[in-house]
Amino acid sequence: MSLKYSSRSLRITWLGLVTIMATFALTRAFRLLPAARKAIMLPSTDCAGARSSSSAASAIRSSSPTSLITRFMSQTSSPISLTDEQKAELELKIKVKGEVIRSMKEQGVSKDELSPHVSELLSLKALLNPPSASSKKGGGGHEEVQEKQKQRQQQQQQSKKEVEDPESDYITPRSENYSKWYNDIIRVCGLAETSPVRGCMVIKPWGMSIWDRIRTDLDARIQEHGAENAYFPLLIPKSFLTKEAEHVDGFAKECAVVTHHRLTVSGDGKGLIADPDAELEDPLIIRPTSETMIWSMFKKWIVSHRDLPLKVNQWANVMRWEMRTRPFLRTSEFLWQEGHTAHATAEGAIADSKDMLHQYADMCEKLLAIPVIKGAKSPSERFAGALETFTIEALMQNGWALQSGTSHFLGQSFGKAFDVTFQDADGQQQDVWGTSWGVSTRLIGALIMTHSDDAGLALPPRVAPVQVVVVPIPPRKNDEDGKVALDNALNKLVADLKGAGLRVKVDDRDYVRSGAKYFEWERKGVPLRIELGPRDVKDGVCVFKYRVGSEGKESVSLKDASAKATKGLDDVQEFLLESAKERLAAGINTMATYDQMKDALEKDEASEYDGPGLYLVPWKCDAANEEKIKEECKATIRCYPTDVNEAGMAEGKKCFYSGEDATHMALFGRAF
Numbered sequence: 293m294s295l296k297y298s299s300r301s302l303r304i305t306w307l308g309l310v311t312i313m314a315t316f317a318l319t320r321a322f323r324l325l326p327a328a329r330k331a332i333m334l335p336s337t338d339c340a341g342a343r344s345s346s347s348a349a350s351a352i353r354s355s356s357p358t359s360l361i362t363r364f365m366s367q368t369s370s371p372i373s374l375t376d377e378q379k380a381e382l383e384l385k386i387k388v389k390g391e392v393i394r395s396m397k398e399q400g401v402s403k404d405e406l407s408p409h410v411s412e413l414l415s416l417k418a419l420l421n422p423p424s425a426s427s428k429k430g431g432g433g434h435e436e437v438q439e440k441q442k443q444r445q446q447q448q449q450q451s452k453k454e455v456e457d458p459e460s461d462y463i464t465p466r467s468e469n470y471s472k473w474y475n476d477i478i479r480v481c482g483l484a485e486t487s488p489v490r491g492c493m494v495i496k497p498w499g500m501s502i503w504d505r506i507r508t509d510l511d512a513r514i515q516e517h518g519a520e521n522a523y524f525p526l527l528i529p530k531s532f533l534t535k536e537a538e539h540v541d542g543f544a545k546e547c548a549v550v551t552h553h554r555l556t557v558s559g560d561g562k563g564l565i566a567d568p569d570a571e572l573e574d575p576l577i578i579r580p581t582s583e584t585m586i587w588s589m590f591k592k593w594i595v596s597h598r599d600l601p602l603k604v605n606q607w608a609n610v611m612r613w614e615m616r617t618r619p620f621l622r623t624s625e626f627l628w629q630e631g632h633t634a635h636a637t638a639e640g641a642i643a644d645s646k647d648m649l650h651q652y653a654d655m656c657e658k659l660l661a662i663p664v665i666k667g668a669k670s671p672s673e674r675f676a677g678a679l680e681t682f683t684i685e686a687l688m689q690n691g692w693a694l695q696s697g698t699s700h701f702l703g704q705s706f707g708k709a710f711d712v713t714f715q716d717a718d719g720q721q722q723d724v725w726g727t728s729w730g731v732s733t734r735l736i737g738a739l740i741m742t743h744s745d746d747a748g749l750a751l752p753p754r755v756a757p758v759q760v761v762v763v764p765i766p767p768r769k770n771d772e773d774g775k776v777a778l779d780n781a782l783n784k785l786v787a788d789l790k791g792a793g794l795r796v797k798v799d800d801r802d803y804v805r806s807g808a809k810y811f812e813w814e815r816k817g818v819p820l821r822i823e824l825g826p827r828d829v830k831d832g833v834c835v836f837k838y839r840v841g842s843e844g845k846e847s848v849s850l851k852d853a854s855a856k857a858t859k860g861l862d863d864v865q866e867f868l869l870e871s872a873k874e875r876l877a878a879g880i881n882t883m884a885t886y887d888q889m890k891d892a893l894e895k896d897e898a899s900e901y902d903g904p905g906l907y908l909v910p911w912k913c914d915a916a917n918e919e920k921i922k923e924e925c926k927a928t929i930r931c932y933p934t935d936v937n938e939a940g941m942a943e944g945k946k947c948f949y950s951g952e953d954a955t956h957m958a959l960f961g962r963a964f
Contacts, residue, residue: 382416382419385416386413386416386417389409389412389413389416390413392409393406393409393410393413394461394462396409461480462476462480463476463477463480463746463747463748463815464476465746466689466690466745466746466901467901467902469899470689470690470898470899470900470901471898471899472899473746473901474618474737474740474741475618475619477740477744477748477749478499478619478620478740480748480815481498481748481749481815481816481817482496482497482498482499482816483495483496483498483499483502483619483620483736483740483749484496484499484619484620486619489624489625490624491613491614491617491623491624491625492623492624492625493619493620493623493625495627495733498757498816499620499736501757502736502739502751502755502756502757503627503733503736504757505659505754505755505756505757506655506659506660506735506736506755507607507629509655509659509755510629510651510655510731511607511629513651513654513655514605514629514631514651517603517631517647517648517651518601518603519603519604519605519631519633520603520604520605521604521605521606521607522604522605522606523606523608524579524582524585524586524589524606524608525579525585526578526579526608526609527550527576527577527578527579528576528577528578528579528582528584528585529574529575529576529577530549530574530575530576530577531574532577532584532585532588533547533577533584535584535709535710536583536584536677536705536706536709538676538677538705539583539584539676539677539705539706540676541676542675542676542677543580543581543612543676545613546580546612546613546614547577547578547580547613548577548578548611548613548624549575549576549577549578550572550575550576550577550578551566551571551572551575552566552567552570552571552572553570553572554566554567554569554570555567556570578611579608579610579611580610580611580612581610581630581728582606582608582610582630582632583632583677583702583706583728584706584709584710586604586632587632587706587707587709587710587712587726588710590602590632590634590707590710590712590724591710591711591712594634594712594713594714594724595714595715596714596715597636597714597715597716597717597722599714600634600635600636600640600714600724601633601634601635601636601640601644602633602634603631603632603633603634603644604631604632604633605629605630605631605632606629606630607627607628607629608627608628608629608630609625609626609627609628610625610626610628610630611624611625612624612626618737618964619737620733620734620736620737620740621694621734621737621964622734622964626732626733626734627732627733628730628731628732628733629730629731629732630728630729630730631648631727631728631729631730632726632727632728633726633727633728634707634712634724634725634726635724635725635726635727636714636716636722636724636725637725638701638703638725640725641701641702641703641725641726641727642680642701644727645680645682645699645700645701645727645729646682646699648699648727648729649666649682649683649684649697649698649699649729650666652664652684652696652697652699652729652731653666653684653697656684656686656696656697656735656738657869658754659752659754659755660735660738660739660742660752660754660755661742661743661752661754661865661868661869661872662686662696662738662739662742662869662872663686663869663872663873663876664684664685664686664696665684665685665686665876665930665931665933665959666682666683666684666931666933666934666935667682667683667685667930667931667932667933667934667937667959668680668681668682668683668931668932668934668937669681669682669683669698669929669931669932670913670915670918670929670931670932670958671913671915672915672918672919672929673928673929674700675698675700675728677702677705677706678700678701678702678703679701679702679703679705680700680701681698681699681700681701682698682699682700682701683695683697683698683699683930683931684696684697684698685930685931685959685963686738686742686876687875687876687879687880687905687906688738688741688742688964689741689742689875689901690741690898690900690901690902690903691879691896691900691902691903691904691905691906691961691962692898692903692961692962692963692964693906693930693959693961693962693963693964694734694737694738694741694963694964695734695930695963696731696734696735696738697729697730697731697735698729698730698731699727699728699729700727700728700729701727702725702726702727702728703725703726704723704724704725704726705726706726707723707724707725707726708723712724737964739751739752739755742872743840743868743871743872744817745840747814747815748814748815748816748817749815749816749817750817750839750840750868751816751817751818751819751839752819752864752865752868752869753819753820753861753862753864753865754865756795756817756818756819757795758795758796758797758813758816758818759794759795759796759818759819759820759861760789760794760795760796760797760818760819760820760821760822760857760861761796761797761798761799761809761813761818761820761821761822762782762785762786762789762796762797762798762799762821762822762824763799763806763809763810763813763821763822763823763824764778764782764798764799764800764824764825765806765823765824765825765826765828766778766802766825767825767826768826771826774826774829777826777829777830778824778825778826778829781824781828781829781850782798782824784850785822785824785834785850785853786798788853788854789853789854789857791854792854792855792857792858793858794854794857794858794861797818799813806823810837814839817839818839819838819839819840819861819864820836820837820838820839820857820860820861820864821836821837821838821839822834822835822836822837822853822857823835823837823845832849832850832851833847833848833849833850834847834848834850834853835847835848836848836856836857836860838860838864839864840864840867840868841863841864841867841868842860842863878905879905879906880905880906880907880908880959881904881905881906881907881908882907882908882909884907884909884948885948886909886921886948886949889907889909889925889927889948889960890924890925892904893925893926893927893961893962894924894925894926896926896962898962898964903962905961906930906959906960906961907927907959907960907961908933908936908957908958908959908960909948909957909958909960910942910945910946910947910948910954910956910957910958911929911942911947911948911949911954911955911956911957911958912947912949912950912952912953912954912955912956913955913956914950917949917950921949921960926962927960927961927962928960928961928962928963929958929959929960930959930960930961930963931958931959932956932957932958932959933957933959936957937956937957941957942954942955942956942957
């Protein structure tokens with residue numbers, strides 16, 4: 293680097309040169325965001341060789357803040373009169389220190405370690421805006437001095453607030469606040485955001501593309517199961533819900549009701565009101581679920597045993613008026629699929645509901661890399677109107693369970709409520725047996741909380757909208773031959789990757805630096821990043837960097853890139869699944885007493901990262917005792933796990949709560 297200045301130019305001091313060099317290193321080592329890049333104007337340089345230098349950044353982080361400030365003050369003749377050169381140096385130092393703090397927070401540095409850096413930043417800002425000479429010399433009067441001191445305190449408080457609560461790209465560490473971390477992941481990674489409608493979210497393209505991948509996989513399974521897609525109205529007559537008493541009782545408090553079919557201008561002409569003359573005789577419910585609507589249609593479609601089994605599925609939105617909402621996990625409106633089937637026998641209906649539960653579990657494991665526990669709900673936790681509810685439960689990183697899919701054996705309740713009968717082979721009229729089953733966008737919440745970390749989202753390759761992002765590193769300006777060679781190599785690489793069946797994106801934005809691209813795609817959870825620069829093209833290689841599963845970067849031959857990427861992504865998928873399986877196995881306590889569980893769970897909150905987990909215990913089925921436990925430590929029975937109960941593990945054991953003979957092995961825990 294050569295620097296030429298005339299005699300009238302500002303002198304570049306040693307500190308200014310160090311800060312410029314540190315800024316350059318930080319853009320590579322800490323992957324600055326667009327806002328930071330706008331704040332610091334860097335000299336142009338060849339990006340091809342600037343991939344890994346973090347030594348300068350380490351020097352900045354390890355240097356003594358006091359020594360740097362003292363050194364600067366020794367060069368400053370007057371604390372209240374700074375030269376343009378000194379101001380420029382201070383401003384640059386403030387920007388660099390601000391980026392160091394943001395980078396440290398992104399790496400999960402503790403507040404104690406961060407504190408001296410924050411203090412240094414505030415001190416630098418105070419140097420840049422010192423108190424006036426008049427106040428120091430007493431020329432402004434006592435009241436003026438107090439006012440200026442108050443202003444300085446306010447400025448320092450505001451500066452500290454900006455540091456500790458920076459712009460929206462900051463992710464709270466899991467260990468600090470797990471709930472906040474979850475919300476930060478959704479916001480920073482562009483999955484969803486709040487809408488003008490209370491309790492409802494806007495699913496953004498990155499989040500919707502994940503749901504599309506889930507939907508595509510599951511829709512194929514549903515059709516293989518024998519169900520056909522259909523669509524039913526969003527609005528359900530209130531009279532329909534009253535036909536099945538237990539069902540309406542279960543959903544009554546969550547129903548949104550349409551009472552009028554028209555608006556009119558209010559009497560004062562300043563707004564709109566429901567037209568009193570447009571009140572509906574039978575109010576309409578925005579569907580919380582579609583059993584009643586679909587069974588009203590089954591009455592028309594089912595006549596003979598030859599019409600059975602009848603299986604339909606719809607992809608739709610539903611409304612359940614929630615008081616406390618969490619994005620994806622619990623919102624007033626959400627997306628799901630709901631399958632509904634009718635059968636000639638109870639055995640056929642039960643087999644159908646269990647088969648779909650198996651499909652859900654298999655999808656979670658193979659597509660989302662989420663291991664689940666299959667089981668049956670206790671009578672208190674069953675779906676309203678069901679004789680049996682089967683569930684899959686997943687364990688999140690904070691030790692809480694998440695119900696990830698359910699399948700219900702409805703018996704004949706809906707068939708009788710809507711008078712759905714069929715003529716059997718002997719000519720006798722019989723009531724129909726039914727099921728319903730569904731999963732929703734809460735699977736995205738499960739995906740986030742199973743695999744992601746403090747750096748951002750981590751996506752299993754099979755569900756990732758983009759499996760491979762290729763970041764070309766441009767050659768020097770005016771290097772036309774290098775540009776042609778890079779373009780040819782890039783086109784061939786992308787064609788090979790797509791030919792291998794991979795979902796590929798090329799990030800060739802020329803207004804975003806390479807480091808910022810790396811940072812962005814890592815946060816979005818893309819499983820594999822490939823870097824390709826002029827030097828790589830000459831060597832016939834490209835550089836692989838996986839989001840999880842392996843450390844560092846790997847140089848790979850361009851000829852072998854597609855095969856290596858395919859194998860590597862399979863390894864990432866397996867790594868995430870095995871990690872989640874190990875966490876699930878370690879998160880189930882099997883020998884606990886009730887008092888031990890109570891002590892562990894009564895103070896366990898969703899915001900705590902390393903919770904006690906779940907408890908598999910012998911249990912006598914008792915709704916009253918179940919409610920007492922819920923009141924005492926907020927734990928619920930997540931399910932009676934299928935495998936351990938079929939193996940008869942509860943036989944000969946005493947209930948861990950009542951001391952009576954156990955009827956089941958029950959899985960207790962806190963849940964979202």
